[in-house]
Amino acid sequence: MHAVSASNATCRCFPGDPCWPTLSQWNAFNDTLCGKLAATTPIAAVCHDDRFASYSAQTCDELRNVWFFPETHLASSSSAMAALFTNNSCNPFLPPNVSCTLGNYVTYAVKATDASDFQKTIDFTRQHNIRLVIRNTGHDYNGKSTGAGAVAIWTMHMKSIELKTDYNSSYYSGRAIKVGAGVSVSEAYEFADMHNGLVVGGNCQTVGLAGGLTQGGGHSPLASKFGLASDQVLEWEVVTGTGQLLTATPNRNSDLYWALCGGGGGTYGAVVSMTAKLHPAMIVSASNLTFAYEVDGSNADQFYDVIQTLIESLPDLVDVGATVYWTIVGNTFSVFPATAPGLSKAELDVLFKPTLSKLEEVGIPYRYYSQEFSTFLQSYQAMNIPSNVSDSLLAGRMLPRSLIENDIGDLISAIRSIAEAGVVFVGVSLNVANVVSSPSAVAANPYWRQTLVVAVFGTFFNYTDRDANYRNQDFLTDDILPELERLTPNGAAYLNEANFQQPDFQSVLYGRNYNRLDAIKGKYDPDDIFYALTAVGSDRWIQKKDGRLCMT
Structure with a gap:
């Protein structure tokens, strides 16, 4: 039974109310x-x-x-x-x-x-x-x-980071990293690199590792190799809504542990620290690709033929451990980047060959760059675009592998319709199907395990026209999102990058x-x-x- 605290008021106390503290x-x-x-x-x-x-x-x-x-x-x-x-x-x-x-x-x-x-x-x-x-x-x-x-x-400001050289439990033995709630992704990556290791975190440098990223599931440049950020957690230190300080692991307070591993941040308690797996360091190859169609649209059909070729190649990329971030903005397509831990530059280039060959076949100029790095941190710092503030209005949908395999034509039509409506389309391509014992091993939406592309799309925030922003958010909700919902009935969205107006958010963001x-x-x-x-x-x-x- 849920109840409002204090005087059982139906609203939280607000500045100016008699109940507001002196x-x-x-x-x-x-x-x-x-x-x-x-x-x-x-x-x-x-x-x-x-x-x-x-x-x-x-x-x-x-x-x-x-x-x-x-x-x-x-x-x-x-x-x-x-x-x-x-x-x-x-x-x-x-x-x-x-x-x-x-x-x-x-x-x-x-x-x-x-x-x-x-x-x-x-x-x-x-x-x-x-x-x-x-x-x-x-x-x-x-x-x-x-x-x-x-x-x-x-x-x-809770910036503690600790290396655990011999973490030993019934569910994991090996090296681990314990981070305070304020440690950012870039800080965790740098610490792991100093200790000849890898930690699964996000694409954005300034996001907190133990916060909403991991508690919401968390895709990563390393996701296809090691799984979601929430798949890495060994234990949580958390203060609950009743003020108790608890340690949650698969063996202690296991229900709370499960919920924090992908069931959403700021919901069950306030996380003090998180302990996660530290994977061995390895070589990492990465690549960027950019191409565009003519402003007059004369070769737009060929442009989307190339995108179809790339999307058809995504299963081969993600199945060998690569995670591919890509976007369509106006008439331009970019991979920014593809990250392939454990693969050589030559192996990554082979996987992009079908797309590059298609570009040459249709006569669209392109820029492709790839490099092999001795560590993930080198790759991350050299190839990832720094992320700025969230000056956009968003919606999202997870696209299952079956859609790409069976209905690629309908998907390309939907993507083209969205992009030509002036909406930015971002895809995060990954395979996290085989890194957990079952889709319900952690609380992250089980739909992750059949997803090939996490699609996020939106428009930029207008700082001088407040009403336009609400109209644009409604446009995403009522006109753009249904384009992909029709292709993915009973589907899902990534709760950290979803539409805050998402209809039926309970099932779409959390599944069963x-x-x-x-x-x-x-x-x-x-x-x-x-x-x-x-x-x-x-x-x-x-x-x-x-x-x-x-x-x-």
């Missing part, structure tokens, strides 16, 4: 945290005439110039990298006379450094019936790490695991302390127009 109560709470409580000041306050900071045209211009770099936001305890979920609050690209408000930003954040900070924050928010969110870097697509009137547990996950949430978070958009249990809540969180 300044003396906030100060007392801060004292228990040794000064780690930070009140939110939007970083774009300097772009507006407001109560937070004085307007400065020069400082605002400087901020705009670096706004799309993650580093601009990482130092902030509140700034959201998915602009749609700021509720247009303190937008640096609007005129200075537009008011700067907290809007959908958290009201306070706790700069957590250990589990006791988690426990104190959970206890305080429970006592006062305040919304709680988990925030690491703020780098997420669906606004899970922010919320109006909320207190955030800010984990980004949803009811079991909801029962586990009820056990470890009986008061629904943890809420995140499209997370398990979020259907019991609704965000009002002002961002207030209330029971449905």
